[in-house]
Amino acid sequence: MANTVRLAGIRIVTTEERKRLLKDLLxxxxxxxxxxxxxxxxxxxxxxxxxxxxRRGNVHEVARGYTPEQARLEAMRCLQCKNTPxxxxxxxxxxxxxxxxxxxxxxxxxALRIIKENSLLPAVCGRVCPQEVQCQEKCxxxxxxxxxxxxxxxxRLERFVADRASExxxxxxxxxxxxxxxxxxxxxxxxxxxxxxQGRDGLATGTVPEVAPPTGMKxxxxxxxxxxxxxxxxxxxxxxxxxxxxxxxxxxxxxxxxIPEFRLPKAIVQKEIETxxxxxxxxxxxxxxxxxxxxxxLMKEDGYDAVYIGVGAxxxxxxxxxxxSLVGVYSANEYLTRANLMKAYEFGAGADTPIARSRRVAxxxxxxxxxxxxxxxxxxxxxxxxxxYRRTEQEMPARVxxxxxxxxxxxxxxxxxxxxxxxxxxxxxxxxxxxxxxELGEPDASGRxxxxxxxxxxxxxxxxxxxxxxxxxxxPLIRQTTPGLEFNKWGNIVVDxxxxxxxxGVYAGGDIVLGAATVILAMGQGRIAAAxxxxxxxxxxxxxxx
Amino acid sequence: xxxxxxxxxxxxxxxxxxxxxxxxxxxxxxxxxxIILCIDSSCSExxxxxxxxxxxxxxxxxxxxxxxxxxxxxxADLKEGDEIGNIAGPLGTPTHIERFGTVVCVGGxxxxxxxxxxxxxxxxxxxxxxxxxxxRDKSRLILEDSFAKVSDELIVCTDDGSYARxxxxxxxxxxxxxxxxxxxxxxxxxxxxxxxxxxxxTRQFAVPTDVSLNTIMVDGTGMCGGCRVEVGGKAKFVCVxxxxxxxxxVNFDLMIRRLNAYKTLEQxxxxxxxxxxxxxxxxx
Numbered sequence: 001m002a003n004t005v006r007l008a009g010i011r012i013v014t015t016e017e018r019k020r021l022l023k024d025l026l027x028x029x030x031x032x033x034x035x036x037x038x039x040x041x042x043x044x045x046x047x048x049x050x051x052x053x054x055r056r057g058n059v060h061e062v063a064r065g066y067t068p069e070q071a072r073l074e075a076m077r078c079l080q081c082k083n084t085p086x087x088x089x090x091x092x093x094x095x096x097x098x099x100x101x102x103x104x105x106x107x108x109x110x111a112l113r114i115i116k117e118n119s120l121l122p123a124v125c126g127r128v129c130p131q132e133v134q135c136q137e138k139c140x141x142x143x144x145x146x147x148x149x150x151x152x153x154x155x156r157l158e159r160f161v162a163d164r165a166s167e168x169x170x171x172x173x174x175x176x177x178x179x180x181x182x183x184x185x186x187x188x189x190x191x192x193x194x195x196x197x198q199g200r201d202g203l204a205t206g207t208v209p210e211v212a213p214p215t216g217m218k219x220x221x222x223x224x225x226x227x228x229x230x231x232x233x234x235x236x237x238x239x240x241x242x243x244x245x246x247x248x249x250x251x252x253x254x255x256x257x258x259i260p261e262f263r264l265p266k267a268i269v270q271k272e273i274e275t276x277x278x279x280x281x282x283x284x285x286x287x288x289x290x291x292x293x294x295x296x297x298l299m300k301e302d303g304y305d306a307v308y309i310g311v312g313a314x315x316x317x318x319x320x321x322x323x324x325s326l327v328g329v330y331s332a333n334e335y336l337t338r339a340n341l342m343k344a345y346e347f348g349a350g351a352d353t354p355i356a357r358s359r360r361v362a363x364x365x366x367x368x369x370x371x372x373x374x375x376x377x378x379x380x381x382x383x384x385x386x387x388x389y390r391r392t393e394q395e396m397p398a399r400v401x402x403x404x405x406x407x408x409x410x411x412x413x414x415x416x417x418x419x420x421x422x423x424x425x426x427x428x429x430x431x432x433x434x435x436x437x438x439e440l441g442e443p444d445a446s447g448r449x450x451x452x453x454x455x456x457x458x459x460x461x462x463x464x465x466x467x468x469x470x471x472x473x474x475x476p477l478i479r480q481t482t483p484g485l486e487f488n489k490w491g492n493i494v495v496d497x498x499x500x501x502x503x504x505g506v507y508a509g510g511d512i513v514l515g516a517a518t519v520i521l522a523m524g525q526g527r528i529a530a531a532x533x534x535x536x537x538x539x540x541x542x543x544x545x546x
Numbered sequence: 547x548x549x550x551x552x553x554x555x556x557x558x559x560x561x562x563x564x565x566x567x568x569x570x571x572x573x574x575x576x577x578x579x580x581i582i583l584c585i586d587s588s589c590s591e592x593x594x595x596x597x598x599x600x601x602x603x604x605x606x607x608x609x610x611x612x613x614x615x616x617x618x619x620x621x622a623d624l625k626e627g628d629e630i631g632n633i634a635g636p637l638g639t640p641t642h643i644e645r646f647g648t649v650v651c652v653g654g655x656x657x658x659x660x661x662x663x664x665x666x667x668x669x670x671x672x673x674x675x676x677x678x679x680x681x682r683d684k685s686r687l688i689l690e691d692s693f694a695k696v697s698d699e700l701i702v703c704t705d706d707g708s709y710a711r712x713x714x715x716x717x718x719x720x721x722x723x724x725x726x727x728x729x730x731x732x733x734x735x736x737x738x739x740x741x742x743x744x745x746x747x748t749r750q751f752a753v754p755t756d757v758s759l760n761t762i763m764v765d766g767t768g769m770c771g772g773c774r775v776e777v778g779g780k781a782k783f784v785c786v787x788x789x790x791x792x793x794x795x796v797n798f799d800l801m802i803r804r805l806n807a808y809k810t811l812e813q814x815x816x817x818x819x820x821x822x823x824x825x826x827x828x829x830x
Contacts, residue, residue, distance in 0.1 A: 249592075286632050288637065291636055292570050292574055315768045315771075315783075316769070318774075325775070325797075325804065326803075327803050334770035334771055334772040354808035355811075
């Protein structure tokens with residue numbers, strides 16, 4: 001117990017101190033094991049970050065990732081609960097306890113292997129999943145310390161192993177096992193000797209997953225976002241001939257046009273796409289299913305046996321208020337696409353994408369997309385960026401980390417306010433946004449307290465740009481061009497638990513099914529759909545050969 | 547998939563025509579639809595261009611464009627055999643074609659290009675086609691011969707009188723509308739200001755009018771909403787709800803403002819490109 005006392009309350013700041021603590025803990029573990037008390041006494045490891053003032057002026061990733069010492073210390077905070085509440089919180093049910101345990105042991109290859117059993121894109125999900133309302137919300141450590149922000153940082157650990165694996169393959173220098181790690185299982189050691197970092201789930205590591213012998217079946221994946229990538233990889237592995245169709249000139253979907261570089265470096269997404277290509281997946285860009293070819297044409301004329309629709313939401317909501325067509329009013333989709341996909345931040349230095357040169361920006365909304373827009377505006381040089389949200393910070397759907405980063409970067413939060421109209425000058429340029437103040441009333445259908453406008457509370461904020469980030473509706477293109485496909489009243493595709501639609505051989509997932517979802521949910525559905533497609537095609541193949 | 551330029555020529559002052567390989571677009575496209583184009587992989591400008599024609603057997607589409615900015619200038623500098631990196635389409639809702647009776651087709655400047663396939667389809671549907679073509683001057687008048695073939699009556703005018711009748715297209719349009727019976731339908735495509743004034747004419751005579759709008763776009767599939775215009779007081783997306791709308795309901799003033807949103811930046815990009823092409827020795 002002496003050790004526990006010594007460790008508790010000590011602020012660990014330097015790498016040396018961390019190394020010392022790690023060494024102490026490893027010794028203690030060897031000599032008798034770590035008790036719950038010891039584990040709870042390990043300080044939560046903060047994420048190393050770029051300085052807020054510096055990052056206002058660049059688009060580089062804000063969070064830089066754990067060092068091995070940090071990762072192992074953080075992993076040692078895990079109590080290895082028997083009932084694994086964290087897994088209950090994970091949409092794709094990653095064996096969290098086991099991978100965290102492997103990191104604590106210093107066996108990162110094993111950790112990655114475990115994650116890959118259920119998730120294909122750990123480098124992405126470790127960065128963009130809303131962990132604090134998923135796995136980390138249920139974490140016993142957070143509950144014991146009565147603070148969800150003190151739960152084991154599962155997402156950061158996931159990112160750590162994924163990044164580490166990709167560096168291994170890129171440079172071949174970083175060990176996937178750390179000092180003090182127990183001897184690997186024979187299979188893992190063999191893989192390492194062979195220069196591979198893991199098994200057939202090789203995405204994100206640069207290794208190419210095994211592909212089964214050709215089945216002669218063709219699968220079309222519509223949309224190259226997270227769901228499409230997973231569905232493509234899983235169906236390709238079964239030996240089908242897979243083509244991914246993407247409407248934009250560059251694959252990656254929301255991970256490329258939407259989520260900014262400073263939160264998800266595009267090189268990571270690029271690597272996932274390259275792995276698909278290496279597996280033999282064909283990627284066709286500038287192809288708009290519904291317009292270039294319809295789903296019916298793909299199946300009847302082009303010989304596709306199954307189709308996965310993962311086109312995303314893709315129709316920005318506006319507020320239907322006066323002044324929304326003024327010059328300087330953007331949907332978040334447009335603003336982020338110009339900035340990310342088309343690199344408007346490099347205007348004049350390699351890019352010619354125009355974007356408003358804003359001085360004062362109002363962003364409307366409280367989700368991740370709103371935070372991304374506000375922080376992008378900061379990086380594009382705006383002096384003032386206001387985030388206008390009609391509820392309070394508690395109800396914000398954005399990840400806690402994004403809210404925190406936005407504030408650090410100087411985004412001013414205007415809570416319990418909502419625009420009533422946007423005001424322009426005689427040239428049609430935005431000059432101000434007029435808002436109403438709100439208060440919270442009774443809970444609504446979503447369980448959140450309903451914001452109620454306070455009559456007569458109008459006031460104006462002087463801005464030259466307004467970015468609307470209040471969500472998306474379903475894009476009607478597939479509906480208009482695919483008779484026979486069933487949709488609900490919101491225009492989302494109706495599917496069963498296997499992501500099967502009303503049309504034979506056609507499966508769907510992600511935002512076009514769920515409305516607004518997350519990368520991890522889209523990925524989960526891509527995986528479910530791929531399994532169903534593989535089953536369906538196996539049966540179809542049997543029928544053929546009979 | 548890249549898109550080779552099979553043939554290319556200059557139609558007039560700053561106006562170019564090219565036949566480009568795009569087999570999928572060629573087989574799917576219908577009158578009124580457009581493509582989004584970006585020349586190279588940097589893709590910092592995605593511009594919408596009308597499909598002026600298509601040849602399914604050859605797997606080609608025809609593009610006509612006016613040199614106004616960086617991408618259109620870059621496109622004009624490409625030669626036969628060169629390739630365009632990205633063409634996405636066909637996009638937009640096709641023109642509603644039916645047998646109206648007598649229709650009047652009014653084209654202004656580069657607007658003649660998208661108008662031609664519509665005029666052809668209207669003729670094929672059994673309409674009597676009256677075409678009115680206008681341009682700033684003789685050097686900018688395009689597709690006169692093609693319209694002569696498809697039209698039952700063709701009226702040509704230039705703003706400065708350097709060719710044919712000296713008039714703005716609104717003048718002959720008014721005369722055609724005054725006839726008894728007045729045309730059953732009007733199709734007007736050209737610069738925003740020209741469409742605005744033409745719509746004021748047809749409104750007086752209660753001639754139902756379709757206009758085709760060419761706003762700023764990014765994706766062309768409904769995802770960004772940058773192309774939105776006000777039609778009948780409601781926001782509509784040109785890329786998916788259009789590009790054709792009831793001309794009598796379009797808020798042209800707002801549309802013109804939005805078209806000019808990036809004028810300064812576009813000019814800067816164009817100037818940079820001009821300097822660049824001087825350096826690499828590209829000359830007219």
